[in-house]
Amino acid sequence: MNKLILDGKAVAQEIKSNLKKRVESLTEKGIVPCLATILVGDNPSSETYVRMKGNACEKIGIKSIRIQLPKDIQTEELIDAIQELNNDDAVHGILLQHPVPSHIDERKAFEAINLKKDVDGVTSAGYGQTALGFGEYPSCTPAAILNILKYYQITIEGKQAVVVGRSPILGKPVSALLLNENATVTTCHSKTANLPDILKQADIVVAAIGKPKFIQGDWLKDGCIVLDAGYNKGNIGDVDYESCYNVASAITPVPGGVGPVTIATLLKHTVDSAEKTLT
Numbered sequence: 001m002n003k004l005i006l007d008g009k010a011v012a013q014e015i016k017s018n019l020k021k022r023v024e025s026l027t028e029k030g031i032v033p034c035l036a037t038i039l040v041g042d043n044p045s046s047e048t049y050v051r052m053k054g055n056a057c058e059k060i061g062i063k064s065i066r067i068q069l070p071k072d073i074q075t076e077e078l079i080d081a082i083q084e085l086n087n088d089d090a091v092h093g094i095l096l097q098h099p100v101p102s103h104i105d106e107r108k109a110f111e112a113i114n115l116k117k118d119v120d121g122v123t124s125a126g127y128g129q130t131a132l133g134f135g136e137y138p139s140c141t142p143a144a145i146l147n148i149l150k151y152y153q154i155t156i157e158g159k160q161a162v163v164v165g166r167s168p169i170l171g172k173p174v175s176a177l178l179l180n181e182n183a184t185v186t187t188c189h190s191k192t193a194n195l196p197d198i199l200k201q202a203d204i205v206v207a208a209i210g211k212p213k214f215i216q217g218d219w220l221k222d223g224c225i226v227l228d229a230g231y232n233k234g235n236i237g238d239v240d241y242e243s244c245y246n247v248a249s250a251i252t253p254v255p256g257g258v259g260p261v262t263i264a265t266l267l268k269h270t271v272d273s274a275e276k277t278l279t
């Protein structure tokens with residue numbers, strides 16, 4: 001069987017090269033697209049991701065503002081910082097890096113982000129719009145997964161899609177996006193009985209559970225398409241790559257799969273948001 005390695009770097013490159021001209025033309029009009037990222041605490045892998053996002057912005061001419069807050073701040077102080085960015089006309093997108101320390105009410109903080117600047121799709125309004133099929137900014141990893149399928153012209157309509165994971169910014173919205181594309185979607189999670197039996201039916205598998213190498217090749221249907229959204233410590237995906245590679249017809253690697261497209265999608269949403277200030 002032909003194997004296709006879904007190359008996230010190529011997809012990301014295409015998205016970013018289309019953005020360059022748009023950023024230039026905005027800048028000529030005096031609007032420099034700007035993404036603000038907020039990191040609470042000093043989790044090293046979160047720091048890496050936030051740094052990667054900032055660097056990717058600057059490479060294509062998007063301004064990046066990095067807000068670093070101490071790990072012992074309270075929810076209200078975090079919300080104050082978000083409000084300040086909401087009120088700053090020079091900021092077009094706000095990303096609060098997940099997870100925040102456990103004493104902070106992350107949901108409450110996400111909800112404080114102005115919908116117009118919610119380029120990361122974390123607010124309930126953003127999610128609701130995505131689920132109903134008219135959202136401007138679906139969460140970036142779910143949108144990245146759809147971007148990969150589109151780039152490789154993989155048909156979604158009529159397929160059985162199984163999403164493993166139901167988190168607010170990954171499993172739930174990716175299930176919604178696949179449903180909007182007319183897949184038949186099953187969302188599985190930690191309490192799902194007989195996960196391997198359900199996965200055996202899947203034409204498209206999205207792994208979004210946060211357990212390293214969890215999904216095994218012998219759970220999958222021959223020729224299925226595997227999208228690994230896992231980002232466990234050490235760049236380990238949620239899929240046992242070797243065994244899944246053998247049965248899948250197409251699979252995303254980690255690294256070099258969903259991750260780079262997530263970042264490119266975030267940049268695209270930021271530029272979309274900046275363009276909206278023109279009209």
Ligand SMILES: Nc1nc(=O)c2c([nH]1)NC[C@@H]1CN(c3ccc(C(=O)N[C@@H](CCC(=O)O)C(=O)O)cc3)C=[N+]21
Pocket residue numbers: 048049052095096097098099120122140141231235254255256257258259260261262263
């Ligand atoms: N509010 C919020 N929005 C997010 O979108 C969000 C978040 N919080 N918290 C953490 C996760 C994780 N995430 C990744 C993005 C890029 C890579 C990525 O590009 N990884 C590279 C490898 C990383 C490396 O080179 O070190 C790759 O897969 O090739 C990974 C993970 C976004 N997330």
